[in-house]
Amino acid sequence: MRINNKLEDWGLLEFDGAAEINERIIQARELLIKALQADTPQEAATIGDESLSLAVQASEALSMLHSYIFLERRKQSEGFNPRTFGCSIHPEKPKAASHKSIAKGFDFATIPFCWREIEPAEQTFKWQALDEWVELLAKHKIPMRGSSLLTFNENNVPDWLYIWEHDFDTIRDLAFDHIRRIVNRYSSHIQTWTVISGIHASNCFTFNFDQLMELTRMSTALTKQLCPNGTTILEMVCPWGEYYAHNQRTIPPLLYADMVIQSAVNFDAFGLQMLFGKPQDGMFVRDLFQISCILDQFSKLSKPLHLTSVQVPSDTTLKNNGNQETVSTLDAGTWHTPWNEQIQAQWLEAYVGIALSKPYIDSVSWCELEDHADQLIPHGGLLRSDSTAKKAFTKMVEIRKELTGRSVK
Numbered sequence: 001m002r003i004n005n006k007l008e009d010w011g012l013l014e015f016d017g018a019a020e021i022n023e024r025i026i027q028a029r030e031l032l033i034k035a036l037q038a039d040t041p042q043e044a045a046t047i048g049d050e051s052l053s054l055a056v057q058a059s060e061a062l063s064m065l066h067s068y069i070f071l072e073r074r075k076q077s078e079g080f081n082p083r084t085f086g087c088s089i090h091p092e093k094p095k096a097a098s099h100k101s102i103a104k105g106f107d108f109a110t111i112p113f114c115w116r117e118i119e120p121a122e123q124t125f126k127w128q129a130l131d132e133w134v135e136l137l138a139k140h141k142i143p144m145r146g147s148s149l150l151t152f153n154e155n156n157v158p159d160w161l162y163i164w165e166h167d168f169d170t171i172r173d174l175a176f177d178h179i180r181r182i183v184n185r186y187s188s189h190i191q192t193w194t195v196i197s198g199i200h201a202s203n204c205f206t207f208n209f210d211q212l213m214e215l216t217r218m219s220t221a222l223t224k225q226l227c228p229n230g231t232t233i234l235e236m237v238c239p240w241g242e243y244y245a246h247n248q249r250t251i252p253p254l255l256y257a258d259m260v261i262q263s264a265v266n267f268d269a270f271g272l273q274m275l276f277g278k279p280q281d282g283m284f285v286r287d288l289f290q291i292s293c294i295l296d297q298f299s300k301l302s303k304p305l306h307l308t309s310v311q312v313p314s315d316t317t318l319k320n321n322g323n324q325e326t327v328s329t330l331d332a333g334t335w336h337t338p339w340n341e342q343i344q345a346q347w348l349e350a351y352v353g354i355a356l357s358k359p360y361i362d363s364v365s366w367c368e369l370e371d372h373a374d375q376l377i378p379h380g381g382l383l384r385s386d387s388t389a390k391k392a393f394t395k396m397v398e399i400r401k402e403l404t405g406r407s408v409k
Helices: 002-009 016-036 041-076 096-105 128-139 159-164 168-186 209-226 253-262 288-301 341-356 391-404
Strands: 085-088 108-112 144-147 190-197 231-236 269-275 305-311 317-320 323-326 361-366
Touching (some): 002 016, 002 288, 016 041, 041 288, 041 341, 085 096, 085 391, 096 128, 096 391, 108 128, 108 190, 128 144, 159 168, 168 190, 168 209, 190 209, 209 231, 209 253, 231 253, 231 305, 269 288, 288 305, 341 361, 341 391
Parallel strands (some): 085 361, 108 144, 231 269, 269 305, 305 361
Antiparallel strands (some): 317 323
């Protein structure tokens, strides 16, 4: 049913190139009917699995056909802006080799601002690593974006802030000061800001709805005031909203986006995280058809969309004290085969094609440029921990050159 609806939505119902896909869909439907008529549950399950397999394959082929057609149209109309491809850096990683890779493969770099790292103790600030990165990128004229000025998950909130967990007014004032410090310090180099991230899903202080909206409004208004010509982005995480089933105090992503618009919050664009490869809510692997469909849902928000943080792993092992421990990819899901560098590169190519075939998506940014020990998705970087390039990095360079015509620096 979903595939047939998308055939109509995408205008591919009578498209000549979709004949083979339609045949697979018909086969899947016939198998489903056969499964319903089976004599035993075991037989029904076996035939049903075969039907689902065919349907998933057909849906992926349909998604790729749609992306190919519309990506070519966007390419011919020169519909890509000067800052389409980006990546996020890690402040503590070596900078000498990394900035060359950024210049080679990307249009901009994202600087992460983690409150816990910046202010580990109240009124005690650590700016050196961030300052060095900003100065280096500015020296080599690489555009920058600032990410997640405000995020209320456990990895970003400093421990000392929990003293005020039942005093919303104090937390709001401290958040106000935190944003003001960062924007004032770096606004001469950074004009695009991810102002607030994931507040609809990650809320370690259990703010109520009105408080969430007040923090959203405050952070965007302050950033606009301090950087009048800048671009403000509200970032959403876990686009399928699985977290809401376990925590009713959260807000489904599309509902949050709609409420922000209805509340007349002054901002410029939405951002969306899509991280896959870790067995937790929001990070289970989704097939390409589901990804394409959820992106279409965000197109109805009448705001530009930036894919601010995209990532999949390139390996399935973790190293603990020098010993390799195999991690079951079935826990989070796989794509075609278990993750490796070749599969990561193929997925990146397919994903970028699907994303940029949609004219309302302004940019795609990989979550982390290099592998490091404490990254959220292990082996999720485009460079290895020694700064050597994976196949996915080479593929990103090729895609950027093909779509935008910007040659390698």
